[in-house]
Amino acid sequence: MAKRKFRIYRGDNAKGEFADYETEVQEGMVVLDVIHRIQAEQANDLAVRWNCKAGKCGSCSMEINGKPKLACMTRMNEYQEDQTITVTTLKTFPVIKDLVTDVSWNYEQNKKIKPVKLHPQAKSDRGYVMYQEDVDRVQEFRKCIECYLCQDI
Ligand code: FES
Secondary structure, eight states: OEEEEEEEEEEOSSOEEEEEEEEEEOTTOBHHHHHHHHHHHTOTTOOOOOSOSSSSSOTTEEEETTEEEEGGGOBGGGSOTTOOEEEEOOTTSOEEETTEEOOHHHHHHHHHSOOOOOOGGGEETTEEOOOHHHHHHHHHHHTOOSOOGGGOO
């Protein structure tokens, strides 16, 4: 177990500042674990969004030492022991509080996407036929977990 230093953005879109924390980190911990420890022991009002802790839901996206990352998938051993870990929100989105952003713009855009209309000739006596090449084409987009790391500027 070793003490590690964290700088975490505290505030909202109008104003905020970095707060410094120091806490124990055990082997195998990810950045989200440490944020939860800080929240439990030193900053009960620290806002952070997360859900699955398995890299599936996309809700723990944030900037860790200036890089867009999922906090639940970022191991503490990626960083030097004497390195301060700086955590902020993704810069793209307005800050609601601390590490939580408003990503509703994406949902508004999603509503504008028109549903796929299948061509009448694609209908056979077995129903609509989908070709494997068409399935492959959309498969990549089906993997999106809506973390929005790709939108970070
Ligand atoms: Fe779900 Fe990190 S908590 S992706």
